[in-house]
Amino acid sequence: MDIFEYRKDFPILDQEVNGNPLVYFDTSATSQTPVQVIQAMSEYYEGYNSNVHRGVHTLGTKATEAYEATRMKTRQFINAKRFGEIVFTRGTTAAINLVARSFGDMMVESGDEIIVTEMEHHANLVPWQELAKRTGAKLVFIPLEDDGTIKIDSVKNVVTDKTKIVAITHVSNVLGTINDIKEIARIAHENDAYIVVDGAQAVPHLAVDVQDLNVDFYAFSAHKMLGPTGIGVLYGKMEHLKKMEPVxxxxxxIDFVEKETSTWTEVPVKFEAGTPMIAEAIGLSAAIDYITEVGLENISAYEDKLTKYAMEKMRNIEGIEIYGPETRAGLVTFNLDGVHPHDLSTVLDSDGIAVRAGHHCAQPLMRLLGVSSTARASFYFYNSTEEIDRFIEGLKRAKEFFNYEL
Structure with a gap:
C-alpha cells in the first residue's frame, strides 16, 4: 500500500515537534483524523446543524437521516444482524458500563462468577468489580501465559456452570495479544454464560464480524479508528437489549411520561438519552468509509510488517525488554533497563517522537509483569519503516543520555 498517498490526508502529521518532523506512535491511545472526517463534521455544522428525531423541519430531517445512516453503516461494518443492535455511547468505557449496570444488574446474583483477565483495560475491569460488589458475585481471572497469551484450556478450566459473564478484550492495549474471541464465546455459551468484548483495539485494525464471533456484546470507540472523540458503539444482541433497562x-x-411514571421508546434509542453525539456520529461514518477504502486486510498486513520490523530492530539494543507475544497487533510495549518510561518518553519527544508511557490503564497487568509502568509505541497505516528507524535512533540516544554503553 502507498502510505505516502494516505499520509496526505492527515495534516497533523505534516508538522515539526521540537524542531523535528513528527513521528506519531500513539495510535493505540488515539488515532489521527483524516481531512475527510474533519470535513464531514464541518459540513454538518456549516450546513445542517440541528437536533435529531422528532423535529420535522428540513435541517432536522437531514441531521436525523445522517445520524441514523451512521447506525446502518456501523451495522454493516461489524456485520450486526439488525439495525437496532447498534447503540451509540460516549465511548467504549460508557458502553461497557451500560452493560454492567443494566444487563449485569439484571442477570448476576450472589454466588455467580464474572470471568475477566489481568490484561484488561480498567474500563473492562472496574465496572465488573463494582457489579460483583453490588451483587455478591465473584471475580475469577483466566490465567495468562508467560508471553501474555491465553490458553483455551485455561478458559475451559475457569468457565463453569457458576459463570454468568465473561468480560474480555479482543486485543490487549498493552501486550498486543489477539484473543480467540470466537472460541471463548463458544465456551461461555456452552456454560450458559454471556460474553462481553472490549473491541477498542481490534475494530480499527482487524475485520470484526460480530455474528461470526457470536458475542453477546461488543464495544468500541470512534477515536481509535480515525474518528472523533466522544462517541463509541455498543453492539448487543437484540434479545438482550430488549430486556435491558436504560441507565x-x-x-x-422517553415514550410516554405521566406525572408519576414513564415508559421508554424502542431499542436502541431507549439507551440514548438527551441530545446525542450528532456531529461525532457523522464523523464516525466518514471514518468507516475511509477505513473501508483502505481495507482492513491491507491495514492488518501493513501493521504486521511494521511491528515485526520494529521488534527486530529493538532487540538489537541491549537492555530493552519487550512484553507480549510474538504474534500481536500493531504495538510494542517495552522498557529500557534503568530508565523510567516517562524519562524515556520525554527524551523521545525532544526528537519529535510521540510514544505513550505509564501504566496504560492496566495496573493489574503491570503488577503481573513486575513493573510500575512501561513505554508503548503503537502503529497505524500512516506510519513508515523510516519513522521506526528514527525511533530506534532515538532509543539509542536515550540510552546514551542516561549513561549506558551501546
Missing part, C-alpha cells in the same frame, strides 16, 4: 433518562429515550 440514563430524558430526551428521545
Amino acid at each position: 440514563e433518562y430524558g430526551g428521545d429515550m
